[in-house]
Amino acid sequence: MNSKDLKLIYIWDAYCGWCYGFSTGLNEFHKMHPELPITVLSGGLFVGDRKRPISDYPHIPGANQRIEQLSGVKFGDAYQELLEKGNFVLDSEAAAKGFAALEHFSSEKAYELAAAMQKAFYSEGKSLSEEATFREIADAFGLDADEVIKRFKSDEAGRDSLKAFHTVHNLGVNSYPTLLLQKGEKLIKIGGGAMSAEKLEENFRTALQNDSLES
Known part of the structure; x- marks a missing residue:
């Protein structure tokens, strides 16, 4: 099959710790296959009645330890403080709006923008509901921060x-x-x-030959 008929679809949530851990392997795999375009879709993990303080999810600290063990990512001290205080509200809709605003101005870097958002939260403890966080990311990517914030606050x-x-x-x-x-x-x-980059590569090669595989 021609490589032009192949593309990746990455489904994530900005407040998903497992997505933060997955980013290590995915980043390496993505670099191995620059020919594969990647579409990034926000899944909406903490919306509706699930939009609650982080303390309402007591499984998170244990899950984070497991994520660190399996992926090697580190959860920063500022994030750990948020976790300990427990009153930070997980709002995936606000985060998804921020991602949509950033992606609007740099769709070719969608995955890199998603990774930057997770670094801001899980490493630096910054809210993904706040304009200031998206302003910093916009500046880091050379985007017009004022336009990004305007988009973030828009109905679009x-x-x-x-x-x-x-x-x-x-x-x-x-x-x-x-x-x-x-x-x-x-x-x-x-x-x-x-999942590691090596496992992703193995699954990718299998998928090229077959239409089903174990996840």
């Missing part, structure tokens, strides 16, 4: 984030992270959890 960003949520729902994906390979008209899951 809200519509873009909801469109992403609906697309993910229609794909039948309810677990984050999920990496799909689009092979012509077929979608094949090749990654999730804290």
